[in-house]
Amino acid sequence: MLRIGSTVLGVSNVPRAAAFWTQALGYVPREEMTDDWVVLVPADGNGAQLSLGRSRTPVQTHPRVHLDLYAQDAADQAAEVDRLLSLGAHRVDWDAYPPDPDFVVLADPDGNRFCVIDTSRD
CATH class of the missing domain: 3.30.720.110 (Signal recognition particle alu RNA binding heterodimer, srp9/1)
Incomplete structure (x- = not known):
């Protein structure tokens, strides 16, 4: 059976997005961040992962x-x-x-x- 492993957000600046979401959610990087990708996990180990990947796609006004x-x-x-x-x-x-x-x-x-x-x- 499959399960959701991570929610992925496309961002234009991974380090800036990681700074915001780590402070917003109390998350930490799972491994070393690159300019293109990072997986954030709850600092206390409980909760869903949030992955941030660099994207050139514009933000949707009404995201699905x-x-x-x-x-x-x-x-x-x-x-x-x-x-x-x-x-x-x-x-x-x-x-x-x-x-x-x-x-x-x-x-x-x-x-x-x-x-x-x-x-x-x-």
Whole structure:
């Protein structure tokens, strides 16, 4: 039976992306990073891998695949959004927000969209 080994993000600058995602998620490189590739793993050993590969493909405005990062509640979500913004993420003017969203759309320094979800809501 197959299992997912790693989620891969295409980025234009692997070292810059690795700096952002290691701080954002508390991950560390699994092995030495190159200018083209790095696999990041949780520092505590628990969780999914995130691989960053250099790509020349432009970022999609409405990506078909993205990361959802879970926050415990609205206060945690707000604090995490602020922390991620301070690390270099930016808010995305998302045109598909529902009336009362439980998520905030951000983009990493390469423009890859991701969401921070308030998981306390149904």
